[in-house]
Amino acid sequence: MAADRLTVVGRAVPRLDARDKVTGAARYVSDLALPGLAHARVWRSPVPHARIIETLTERAAAAPGVLAVCAAADLPVKRLYFGPAYRDQPILAHEVIRYAGEPVVAVVADTERHAQAALALVDVRYEELPAATSAEQALAANASLIHPEIERAGHFRDLSGLRPIPGTNVCQHYAYQRGDLAHALEDADLVVEGVYRYPALSHHALEPHCVVARVDGDGLTVWATTQHPFPVRRELADVFDLPLAAVQVVVPLIGGAFGGKCYTKTEPLAAALAARVRRPVRLALSMEENARTITRHAVSVVIKTAVTRDGTLLARECDVVLDTGAYADIGPRVATKAGYRAPGPYRIPTLRIDAKCVYTNNVPAGAYRGYGVPQVTWAGESQMDVIAERLGLDPLALRLKNLLKRGEEYVAGDTPIDGDLAEGLEQTARAVGWTAPLARGRGRGLACAMKDGGGTHSTSTAIVRINADGSVDVLAGSVEAGQGIRTALAQITAETLGVPFASVVVAAPDTSVTPYDWGTSASRSTTIMGLAVQEAARDAREQVLALAAPLLDAEASMLTIRDGAITRDDRTMTVAEVISGHYGLVGGEVAGVGSFVPGKSSGSLGGATVFWESGMGAAEVEVDRETGAIELLKYISAADVGQAINPRECAAQDEGAAMQGIGPALFEARVNDAGQLLNPGLIDYRVPAFTDLPPTLETVLIENADGPGPFGAKGVGESGTFCVAPAIGSALTQATGVRLTELPMTPERVWRALRDAERGSLPPTLK
Amino acid sequence: MLRPFELSEPTSVAEASELLARHGDAARIYAGGTELILAMKEGLVHYEHLVNVKTIPGLAGVRLDAGTLRLGAATSHRALERDPLVRQHFPAVARMEADVANVRVREVGTLGGNLCFAEPHADPGTLLQVFDATARIEKKGSARTIPLEGLFVGPFETCLEGDELLTEIVVPPLPSRSAAAYLKFGFLERPSVGVAVAVTLDDGHVADARIAVGCVGPVPRRMREAEAELRGKPRTETGAALATAGRIAGRAADAITDLHGSAEYKEHLVGVLLRRAWDQALAAIDGSPRR
Amino acid sequence: MKVEREVTIAAPRETVWDFLWDVPRLAGCIPGARDVRTIEERKTYTAVVADKVGPFKVQFPLTIEVVDVQAPERLRVRANGRDTAVDGLVKVDLDVTVTPAETGTALKVAADISVLGKLGTLGHSVIVRKGTDIVDRFAQAVRAQLEAKA
């Protein structure tokens, strides 16, 4: 269907949830109350590594209002360990404590205040063990093993090929090589090498993790702030040895996610406590506890690139090390993807990639918007600028020369490039005024990046029900975390069915009601769930037309639906009339089913990339040379969305992503002192604030309807985070001549670099 | 989550002082709670009794008598930020107050509470010192007035006796041909470095210079050695003196390396902010009508 | 957090070394320390250290263990303690070296102090400052004691 003929898709219709959200009527897990609800609080380890000697819980158990005090051994579970990649994480620390902040004892009481008060009475005796609180320490020859043995979880097909390195703390090792490296290095006119560092981050979605769990005759029901209701159901079924059907995971609106709510977190604990006290239990974490639950990987990248004098890339070597903390969570996949994506969106004949996911005694690291791309892009794109500088080339020209073209393969066997990367980068450069003269003390920089979008080997199923009154229910398991997926799915349904947008309702994910969905992550929902919903809507449409045909004395093929009216020449019936006409009563319905089944691939990911999510960014900055403060004056972000289902929400996703990227670029980082998180809360951990909004923040949407999704759509939402740091870093270099290799580019780091430069020492990357 | 406590609401300073005396360490003055309640929620400190001094008549409010600004200890930051008298006669104070924390904290937090909680990363205690402000401290049956800088003993620590209350901050006007300025720098929620200056000119010379540095050290301090560098200098030839004064003040600030940055960097920033604040003050003098 | 202080003491090295083993008096040099008990001579001791930052008061029942002794120049001890009231934990690794100096004996105190648990949230700046201050006062007090003695 050509874009100009679209009536609902491609329009900036208001969000379905907008009204509830501005009136305070929107309900989140943290707003849920149940009769007899009990409240849980968690005692967390103050030390990063220790052997538990004993947990003394009697005094806490005797405190007012306390219903139960549980250590690992007291949990009524069949299986204590969980995790999406490895079953390496205990619901409560068992025998060994592996990070500071790890839950060791849980208290359940009639009120949160009573639970909190009783926590102070918990006493845990332990013997400290030497801790490895950085990847370097954990990789050292003498480092002790944080997990002597690990068991594969077997939840996800693409994780069946995990390759830990036995006898080390490496829980996943991704290696890829092509071409003749030795030759490439010989042939090169220039070889540059650098080490780049990206800090661990806290997601700080504004709604902290919250779970309400209830156990009754029908089994287990869990209301959770999760992006992955179905994988969570699977883990809970394993933990309690229940059939999937006996576990119900419900996800109302959630207050932000950004990857921090991927996979299973506190759901098993809340469920186990509910089973223990035989009352519904609420476990609401504080923001500081969130920061001790999941983080973004701190990553170091050693990257080396060989080029010819004219800027043709010959070879790239990347050694990527990710600190995944005490439990793997989804770290192994993040490492694989970081490795897969490390070379960048360029034509590079020769590659050697090595990515290691390393256990440490830090807070577990998992998914975070961009999934490894922002970290490797900081390295790769910063190095592209070093190359341009050394060869005296325009950074834009250097990139355009090497960017992959539509139809080219990134990796042999994987889906060819489905977009026009050069167009995006050129539009970005134009928008920032790349060739315009610069005021003194200012600089400009740009960057581009790409990730395999949609998740590897993921699937979705959807049901579209047309009710007897013509209204439509969409049953889809995609989680509304703010990205506007419900609105997008409603638009796709209305467009496909030919019914008014206002007549479509999208249900909240409920594993007992909505069909299977792999999860809301990897920018996949609009494309993959979108395709499932579109297919379900087509199915329903065909069924309703088949019902209408006899009523309108016609072949189904002669009929059209628009605005809920089915027309044959001059005769018209509403969808409602057709359905009630068919069933002979004011009732009945037509239900369509659709699903997306992933394709195969011989590529190194072990699954076909659904679409390529590309992002470009350009920054203009002014630098205060005395304080080192970087002022971001202008930021342009471009996203290839194929076809925007809702242009306003697409742009909003990209703006939000770019703004989030400003954090780690300029000031955001977790401070870890020997395993102790020094800035768990928002007083000492700075996230972007209103005052950080640059005078100009623009998003360019590239729309060539060339995506595999409905109406040519591609996923969006992560790409805006990719390029912010390298674009600002390169702008800093143009403004001052100094180049930083470690994020964030805090005023002090910039000031030190400027001072070192004045003292004549070279910036690190050029040493 | 707060543990239970008793609340007393005295209607006079004497009554408040008595309550404090009676309950000793178990009691604390509650004058806004923006810092205190956070610490209590976190469980870092607990008091059986909070004494709400905001109910004491006359403890909040702004008065100007004979050019001297009298600030009730229970006056909120917002009230100071928006007060016409403060804005007209002490614009630097109004500007500083308008930039304390965020608007919600300023609505509830009071000047006295801010000074007495003595969180080192704060603004008012630094700027007010360059006005030679004094603090009026009362208890049942007696009162004393001390220079504001004497109030601060250490981080979170003042010179107040257990039964004493800070009731008023008295801010004398600067001489004619004077102006003050306060600049702060930082990228976390709380400021990392704060520098205040007050400059008085006398036919092209620096008749008086007052400098205070906050956030960097355990308490906000006047930097008299640095001030001496500038006094008497022709206004057009202060460049070198400012640099020296900046170095002296930086060293004297007693910086430490922490989440806000290295000691070395903070010392450097003191110098940078000092010069910028100085220029701002001079610009303010030139911009204001001669009195 | 690591803090290092060096003081030169007008006393012979042996005197200084012996003083380090006069545990009750040595502990007396730790600001706020009391109730020093010997559990096992030259191996394990206990003490209670109370301290405050403004209104924030802590009290740590400390277990002090001698980790390594290289008489007469090096002594390493580890102290551990938990404050249950504010749920705070301190760990101190103390490395004391005694070396001859022109004007007496150089006493070098290297402390690695961690403040864990809720108390850590009091704020990094405050803790850094406090730790530095304590080590300072400790080193000064040792000198004072010895020079008073000498």
Add this chain to the structure above:
Amino acid sequence: MKEIAMTVIVNGDKHDLTVPPHETLIECLRDRLGLLGVKKSCDVQVCGTCTVLLDDRPVSACTVLAFEARGRSVRTIEGLARGDDLHPVQAAFVEHGALQCGFCTPGMIMATVALINENPRPTADEVKHYMRGNICRCTGYKRILEAILDASRRMSGASAGNGR
């Protein structure tokens, strides 16, 4: 422990309550009065999700004690719309797409209402400064800024009076 009896007007309705001194305003509004639009997040007055108006001034309900509302009026997000018609600030947020996950939105809107009360036609910089203490992790603030400026235009077109 002595509880405090108080009369408070919440969104125009008079309530006679008895609260313990340690009860925070957010506990009172959410747990006693069921006003779940008031959101709790950072709990340290940095993020602004719990922003409500106390006598038309913005405060952090997470840290202000409930008894402070004694004899005063409290306005929460639930008190803005009149029946089906949205407050102009709410309408502007919807039209400009100034929300995503929506968790910051109630606080963001209440702070905006307070801002426009004080300063009917703020500049972009005045908005940024006033709203500095309201954090949004999703939108990147741009659309919120546009919504606020637009709302202030519309409202001063009508009356800049009490924020309606």
